[in-house]
Amino acid sequence: MIAIIGAGKMGEALLAGMLAKDHAQHEVLVTEPREEHADELRARYGIDVVPSEEAAKRADTLLLALKPHDMPALLQQIGHHLSAGTLVISVAAGLTTEALESHLPVSVPVVRAMPNTPALVGEGMTALAGGSHAGPEHLERAEQLLGTVGEVIRLEERHMDTVTAISGSGPAYFYFIAETMVEAGVAMGMPRDTAQRLVGHTVTGAAAMLEGTGEHPVVLRENVTSPGGTTAAALRELERHGVRTAFTDAIEAARDRSRSLSQS
The missing domain is CATH 3.40.50.720 (NAD(P)-binding Rossmann-like Domain)
Known part of the structure; x- marks a missing residue:
């Protein structure tokens, strides 16, 4: 039972x-x-x-x-x-x-x-x-x-707070990105339902490739990024704003919060 x-x-x-x-x-x-x-x-x-x-x-x-x-x-x-x-x-x-x-x-x-x-x-x-x-x-x-x-x-138990930060909380990070992409599309004049449909299939398709191909995310990202192209311009802006560092800090904060829950 x-x-x-x-x-x-x-x-x-x-x-x-x-x-x-x-x-x-x-x-x-x-x-x-x-x-x-x-x-x-x-x-x-x-x-x-x-x-x-x-x-x-x-x-x-x-x-x-x-x-x-x-x-x-x-x-x-x-x-x-x-x-x-x-x-x-x-x-x-x-x-x-x-x-x-x-x-x-x-x-x-x-x-x-x-x-x-x-x-x-x-x-x-x-x-x-x-x-x-x-x-x-x-x-x-x-x-x-x-x-x-x-x-x-x-x-092992010692990894579980990191699991909480990466996969337990992880869906929220992707929803945050998806929300931002949808709002950017709306701000540029696109109907919201169209923007959401585009973003939704983009996210699920990218996730399917990550899971299905077994390729490292760096390889998949580079396959999309043509030298001097639109993706390169976008990624340059993300790096300029410190998005990579912000995500790392966010995951560490989630891990630390998970640890503190047990201690309290």
Whole structure:
């Protein structure tokens, strides 16, 4: 039995992915304190929506999809219902496996996961790191569950804050760029829907080439950049404004914030 505690956007994306990959409704429980949303989940997916303590008693795998600041209280509430046979998977940003284990009974296996919002359309990227009591079988189980909404990789815990900064927060960076490109097109007189369509397909096409060709981004960029051409002129302006440095600083800031979430 699998229990998803927290049915916000990420929790519901994971729920939908699991059910689409042949997990039966009776194998999945959900907790959702908002009664109206709980009713929607029951109607939409045909699953049981139960209190968190009941979910902890009935499930052998708990997938915790809460905000970081809500996690300690939840773990204190359900911890005494867990045993060494219960797998706890957390998708809360910034919380280390050590921090999670400190609120749980001894020997409970914990896996820290960092998915991103493209999981909502089955195109997520998730990194996993196992805690001190998580064995290969626990990582395999977590990989199977999170693989229902996209790609999964395994990393050491020390890399997880960087994962949060690159792929967890990463979609927002691309949306920021896309927003800027659309607004530039509108400012130059193009209809907004046309600009958005152009930008959307440009971004998805570029991403498909990056994934599909296996080429380094430098090679792909150079293939677009003719000497003295329009792309070269644009890239020169980006370098002049320090965009590369700004992005590096932004990713480091996200990593540092992820670290501070665990410490607090």
